[in-house]
Amino acid sequence: MLLVGLTGSIGMGKSKSAELFAAEGLPVYDADASVHALYEKGGAAVAPLGKYFPDAIKNDAVDRTVLGQLVLNDSEKLQKLESIVHPLAGQMQKDFLETQEAAGKKAVILDIPLLLEKNAEGLVDVVVVVSTSPEIQKKRVLERPGMTEEKFLSILGKQMPDAQKREKADFIVDSSISIEDAHRQIRDIIRGLDAFPARALEVRKTLMK
Missing domain, CATH: 3.40.50.300 (P-loop containing nucleotide triphosphate hydrolases)
Structure with a gap:
């Protein structure tokens, strides 16, 4: 494939x-859409991000605007964000590839x-x-x-x-x-x-x- x-x-x-x-x-695997899904209520990133960015959690979901402001021009916070989100998004991409390969795409x-x-x-x-x-x-x-x-x-x-x-x-x-x-x-x-x-x-x- x-x-x-x-x-x-x-x-x-x-x-x-x-x-x-x-x-x-x-x-099509949309990396941004996958991250959005992680940020939604019940998404896998909400709880771990809430530990480090509590101000970004609104109504049990990640407020992307607030989160963006928190990490803007702050490389340390951005690295922390990426360390949490990237492995979760990577698993979603892996699942997508396995599904499409099995379907013979x-x-x-x-x-x-x-x-x-x-x-x-x-x-x-x-x-x-x-x-x-x-x-x-x-x-x-x-x-x-x-x-x-x-x-x-x-x-x-x-x-x-x-x-x-x-x-x-x-x-x-x-x-x-x-x-x-x-x-x-x-x-x-x-x-x-x-x-x-x-x-x-x-x-x-x-x-x-």
Whole structure:
């Protein structure tokens, strides 16, 4: 089973690209959505996060806005957050891969925002980077509810520059023109996947032993 890593900096159009891959029949694992599920009432991350970030727990769930403010520009708190959430999210991803492999899927999309920042490209067979111009990126991000330029710049500072991501990509989706154009590009990418060997899943299994 081919593992396709889908990534891109904030505001580049990665989430919409994931939807377009799904529309073409490829199962998508959404790393952000998995974390959201961990934060919801009854989610596995609520109790452990409550021990270290009690102010972020509201109505038995994690308030992501408050949590984000608590770790903003605080590397120590961010590391603690990641040490709690990443293993839980990793198990969810493992379960997804096992399910799709058992179903006989030939390829899956792993929608992982920080794939390249975490130097995890060796855990996928193909890297797809979604990109657009800095002007379009900034406009999209600042239109989000609760977003400020300060927060945008802080997030951007933690992400690998777009130019470096493009250099590491096997395929690039240019999201600057239209959804229809991006969809065309994605169909072309899917047709090109047959040229790549599926090795990453076996690498993952070795690491998980």
